[in-house]
Amino acid sequence: MSLDSDLGAYQIxxxxxxxxxxxxxxxxxxxxxxxxxxxxxxxxxLGLEEVFx
Amino acid sequence: MESxxxxxxxxxRKQRAVIALYIYxxxxxxxxxxxxxxxxxxxxxxxxxxxxxTTIFAFLYVAQLPVVIGCIVxxxxxxxxxxxxxxxxxxxxxxxxxxxxxGWYFIPIANLFKPFQAMKELWNxxxxxxxxxxxxxxxxxxxxxxxxxxxxxxxxxxx
Numbered sequence: 208m209s210l211d212s213d214l215g216a217y218q219i220x221x222x223x224x225x226x227x228x229x230x231x232x233x234x235x236x237x238x239x240x241x242x243x244x245x246x247x248x249x250x251x252x253l254g255l256e257e258v259f260x
Numbered sequence: 261m262e263s264x265x266x267x268x269x270x271x272x273r274k275q276r277a278v279i280a281l282y283i284y285x286x287x288x289x290x291x292x293x294x295x296x297x298x299x300x301x302x303x304x305x306x307x308x309x310x311x312x313x314t315t316i317f318a319f320l321y322v323a324q325l326p327v328v329i330g331c332i333v334x335x336x337x338x339x340x341x342x343x344x345x346x347x348x349x350x351x352x353x354x355x356x357x358x359x360x361x362x363g364w365y366f367i368p369i370a371n372l373f374k375p376f377q378a379m380k381e382l383w384n385x386x387x388x389x390x391x392x393x394x395x396x397x398x399x400x401x402x403x404x405x406x407x408x409x410x411x412x413x414x415x416x417x418x419x
Contacts, residue, residue: 235284242281252387
């Protein structure tokens with residue numbers, strides 16, 4: 208009984224770890240896009256503002 | 261630092277952050293594969309006698325820690341630089357300073373919402389949008405933050 212519940216808890220922890228990893232991958236993928244877009248916006252917007260100021 | 265120098269530094273830090281995040285993606289994919297193999301019973305981290313495959317994954321798990329720490333530092337440097345560039349461009353009405361845009365990630369409870377607000381301010385100001393309180397956040401930011409929060413909670417519960 209105790210061994211069964213320990214195994215169940217261990218499997219749940221593995222499943223949660225896998226779910227967390229998949230979400231981390233998605234999060235990192237979106238963060239790459241955010242970093243690229245903000246940098247591009249600043250290079251265009253802020254750079255041009257400075258040139259035309 | 262002048263605005264043009266700041267933008268140059270921002271571009272360099274963007275490159276480093278993107279590379280670091282791709283390495284983090286690969287490390288996390290390996291970690292996820294390890295958990296799936298463990299669930300399937302192919303590897304067993306609790307065994308007294310570790311198989312070759314289990315030993316390889318054990319080393320990869322340990323190697324993930326410096327990857328995560330390095331990634332946090334490099335992305336934090338990009339966030340700091342991006343906020344600093346806004347200040348240098350004359351946006352003096354910002355709610356978050358460059359230091360606190362990074363610092364809020366390390367304050368318990370506040371790190372559930374403050375970093376998102378700082379990133380939203382960074383996004384909106386960079387794109388020349390208004391950053392009204394309670395205003396709609398861009399879709400990419402919502403997906404990123406949702407994955408970050410729920411993923412961290414799941415990882416924390418599994419530890």
